[in-house]
Amino acid sequence: xxxxxxxxxxxxxxxxxxxxxxxxxxxxxxxxxxxxxxxxxxxxxxxxxxxxxxxxxxxxxxxxxxxxxxxxxxxxxxxxxxxxxxxxxxxxxxxxxxxxxxxxxxxxxxxxxxxxxxxxxxxxxxxxxxxxxxxxxxxxxxxxxxxxxxxxxxxxxxxxxxxxxxxxxxxxxxxxxxxxxxxxxxxxxxxxxxxxxxxxxxxxxxxxxxxxxxxxxxxxxxxxxxxxxxxxxxxxxxxxxxxxxxxxxxxxxxxxxxxxxxxxxxxxxxxxxxxxxxxxxxxxxxxxxxx
Numbered sequence: 001x002x003x004x005x006x007x008x009x010x011x012x013x014x015x016x017x018x019x020x021x022x023x024x025x026x027x028x029x030x031x032x033x034x035x036x037x038x039x040x041x042x043x044x045x046x047x048x049x050x051x052x053x054x055x056x057x058x059x060x061x062x063x064x065x066x067x068x069x070x071x072x073x074x075x076x077x078x079x080x081x082x083x084x085x086x087x088x089x090x091x092x093x094x095x096x097x098x099x100x101x102x103x104x105x106x107x108x109x110x111x112x113x114x115x116x117x118x119x120x121x122x123x124x125x126x127x128x129x130x131x132x133x134x135x136x137x138x139x140x141x142x143x144x145x146x147x148x149x150x151x152x153x154x155x156x157x158x159x160x161x162x163x164x165x166x167x168x169x170x171x172x173x174x175x176x177x178x179x180x181x182x183x184x185x186x187x188x189x190x191x192x193x194x195x196x197x198x199x200x201x202x203x204x205x206x207x208x209x210x211x212x213x214x215x216x217x218x219x220x221x222x223x224x225x226x227x228x229x230x231x232x233x234x235x236x237x238x239x240x241x242x243x244x245x246x247x248x249x250x251x252x253x254x255x256x257x258x259x260x261x262x263x264x265x266x267x268x269x270x271x272x273x274x275x276x277x278x279x280x281x282x283x284x285x286x287x288x289x290x291x
Contacts, residue, residue: 003057007050007100008286010064010107011035013081013134014244016042018049019282020058023290025118027279029053039084047097060101061094062285064110066135071151073104080169081135103288107131107281108154109146111242111274112139113291114284119275124237128230129274130156131281132223132245132252136177139284140234145291157181161225179222180252182245189215198245205251216251223252224259231260231268242274242281249273 003022010017013035020029031049036042050061067079074092079085094102105113112121112129121127121141129139136157140147147153157177158170165174166187178184182198189201192211196204204212227239241253257271274280 003055005055005058006286006289007054007058007061008064008110008282008284009046009049009061010110010281010285011042011046012066012107012281013079016045016049017278017282018046018053019279019286020053020055021283021286025114025283025287025290027283028055030279030282032278035082039088042082043090043093046094050094050098054098058100060103060289061098062103062105062110062288063090063094064105064107064281064285065090066107066137068152069104069106076104101289103285105146105285105288106137106139106148106152106154107285108137108139108156109148110139110284110288111276111281112141112240112284113146113287114276114280115240115242115274116141116144117287117290118283119280120240120272121238126234126236127238127240128234128236129240129242129280130223130227130230131243132180132241133243134182136181136243138230140236156226156230159226159229161222176222176226180219180226180245184222185215185219185245188218202248202251205248213251216248217255220252220255221259223256224261225263227256227260227268227271228263231264235266236269239269239271240274241271242276246273 016033018031068077076088108131115121131137138154138156158175162174166178168175
């Protein structure tokens with residue numbers, strides 16, 4: 001009996017998460033690797049991951065990437081947080097090696113799609129999924145479909161919150177990404193007198209350390225400024241938060257939601273952490289074949 005399995009790859013600056021799911025969204029296998037520095041090594045990692053969890057009944061491979069794609073979703077134009085990834089026809093490369101159909105999409109869009117189909121968004125038509133990690137992004141679902149505008153809607157991390165703020169890798173100043181990404185949180189911590197790793201800051205905050213909790217309170221306030229903009233522009237049914245930093249839960253969400261409500265003049269959508277957890281992006285990439 002044909003099982004119709006799909007492979008999903010969530011490819012980011014720090015990790016490559018690969019899953020095998022069935023058409024009902026059930027997770028069959030998964031593999032996580034630390035992303036290597038060089039472009040060719042990373043491509044080989046993606047191919048290795050696909051080979052390790054593949055099955056004879058795989059009908060396709062969905063790949064989510066953290067950056068800008070062309071309108072046809074065949075070529076990576078730029079990955080701001082990963083150097084040397086410009087004008088790379090990843091779809092063709094993976095299809096040639098695997099002899100399987102490949103679909104590419106922005107990673108935040110993939111996460112939003114996964115949550116829409118198999119997560120908290122199953123019973124709503126419109127949602128926004130904000131991803132917090134090395135970079136900051138957002139996926140938008142309108143009437144159960146990914147909305148990408150002309151090509152690149154949802155670049156949440158590049159909302160300007162300070163016109164004279166920190167210089168961003170995108171070339172602009174004061175982008176939200178500079179304040180609530182991993183780098184942004186470490187910068188806040190340093191200003192408060194601690195140079196700890198972000199995981200150490202999180203563990204300290206969980207144990208009640210006042211300085212560490214203050215780091216997340218400040219980051220959450222910046223997040224809330226961004227969420228207020230999303231709420232006023234889209235007024236979606238639901239906002240879900242994913243990515244590694246979302247594991248901080250209420251430490252960052254409580255001040256974020258409070259600030260969003262303070263800056264919005266109507267009742268805002270509920271905000272939840274992604275139901276699919278660390279697999280949300282990879283499952284969402286596989287979901288490209290279910291739409």
